[in-house]
Amino acid sequence: MQQKIELVYHGSDTEIDEINLSLCKVGGDFGRGFYVTYIRSHAEYWAKRKSEENHNNAFITEFEFDTNIYSTLKLKVLHFDNYCNEWLDFVVLNRMNKKEQQAHDYDIVEGPTADDDVMIRIYDYLNDNVSKEQLLIELTYKAPLHQICFCSAKSLQALIYKKSVPL
Numbered sequence: 001m002q003q004k005i006e007l008v009y010h011g012s013d014t015e016i017d018e019i020n021l022s023l024c025k026v027g028g029d030f031g032r033g034f035y036v037t038y039i040r041s042h043a044e045y046w047a048k049r050k051s052e053e054n055h056n057n058a059f060i061t062e063f064e065f066d067t068n069i070y071s072t073l074k075l076k077v078l079h080f081d082n083y084c085n086e087w088l089d090f091v092v093l094n095r096m097n098k099k100e101q102q103a104h105d106y107d108i109v110e111g112p113t114a115d116d117d118v119m120i121r122i123y124d125y126l127n128d129n130v131s132k133e134q135l136l137i138e139l140t141y142k143a144p145l146h147q148i149c150f151c152s153a154k155s156l157q158a159l160i161y162k163k164s165v166p167l
Contacts, residue, residue, distance in 0.1 A: 008036040008065045008148065008159075011047030013056035015164040019156055030078075030109035030149035031094040031102050034156065036063060037146050042113070047167055058167040065148070069158035070108070078104075080111025083118075083139035087111055088132065092122065107155040112144030 010016060019034050026032050037043050043060050051058035070077050080087040090104075091114050097103040114122060121138060124130045130138075150156050 004067045006038060006065045006067055007162075008038055008063050009040050009043035010034070010036045010061045010063070011043035011045065011050065012059055012061065013047065013050040013054045015059050016061040017161060017164060019150075019159070021151075021153060021156070026100060027095055027098055028149065029091045029094060029114045029147065030106075030111070031097070031104055031151055032100075033109070033149035033151035034159075036065070036148050036150070036159070037113075038148075039146050042145050042147075044167060051167075059164050060167060061164040062162040064160040064162055066158050066160070069155075073107075073154060073157060075107040075152075075155055075158075076105060078106045078109045078111075080109075082144060083112050083136065083142070085132070085136060088122070088125075088136065092126065095119075095122070102151060104151075107152040108148060108150055108158075110148045111146075113147045115145060118142065 021032070021034060024032050024034055028035065040060065047058035047060055069075065078090070093103050118139065121130060121135055125132060125135045150159065
């Protein structure tokens with residue numbers, strides 16, 4: 001099998017040279033974990049947003065991601081190609097979970113991001129202001145942003161630190 005390496009990005013208000021999952025926030029789209037994306041501009045958005053919230057500098061950290069690691073390490077992986085019923089249920093499960101313990105047992109979860117606009121509509125759904133069917137119809141017209149969540153220490157073996165650069 002030929003090794004396939006992809007460049008992924010993490011946006012933050014902190015330089016990241018070592019990943020510590022215990023410092024990751026609870027309640028993300030795909031649970032507690034370390035989030036990256038293939039879309040550099042999306043990582044830049046998060047870096048700027050976090051730096052403004054916390055009055056810090058903005059950083060993009062680049063990693064090489066060995067996509068063959070899925071089979072090599074026998075990781076449990078969940079992948080969503082687009083917004084769908086299962087994606088919505090999974091995001092709601094994780095966003096509503098405020099416990100330190102993960103709401104699922106996946107090592108890596110990959111799929112669309114629930115950005116601010118999507119989350120507003122998800123809260124409308126949770127408050128019975130829009131049906132699940134209507135929400136999913138609306139999401140079909142939205143271009144999804146991409147994210148990969150590394151949820152376990154084992155999964156982090158797939159990431160190789162390249163560099164952290166200030167914005």
